[in-house]
Amino acid sequence: MQVDHVKSVYTNLDLRETMTEKEMYDEENFMPTCRQCNFYKSTMTVEDFRKRLQTTMMNNLRKNFGYRLAVKYGLVEGKNKEYCFLF
Template sequence: MSTHKQIPKKIRIKVWEKYNHHCAYCGCELEYKDMQVDHIDSVYVHCDYKKKKTLDEINEISNLMPSCRQCNFYKSTCSIEDFRKRLSVVLMRNLQKTFQYKLALKHGLIVENTKPLVFYFEKQENKRNE
């Protein structure tokens, strides 16, 4: 069993500031105390299980993203592309099967978005590149 080093506060602050105090995935505003630090390349998959990277490599700022609890939980150990697929395909299929979803859609309470899922951090990087 591996033990993971806690990410130092100065690094956590840099991660929180990376996308101006927003979740890198959904874009919601984050209070510092509520932010979770997500590893783009998962510690478990890339450090513990596959041994592709050292713990120092996995904790580099370029591999860390500010995340809300919901996004971090649902992303789990997924890659960015697997997380995107998990949200836009798997989650949507599961939601669409429910009576509540069908009723809300029927009454116009929700509208389906068929556009490709673009994460907040991707939108921010696109703005910087324009």
């Protein structure tokens, strides 16, 4: 696990400068995340990251043989373009 900043410190320091140092490093701006999610979220907001997961990454995942096999055997369900992994 890694510590992710809910509001990007990089974006704030280099572009916006709307947050104080206390706000950037306050406990409320921290969120536990796995290394991969922290890397791919980058400077996006949580909402933007979720949208990206639902579109770009899910479209790429659907092309994967393992995903198609999981759908075939009922290990993945789909509702309104939102997917839930059952395994």
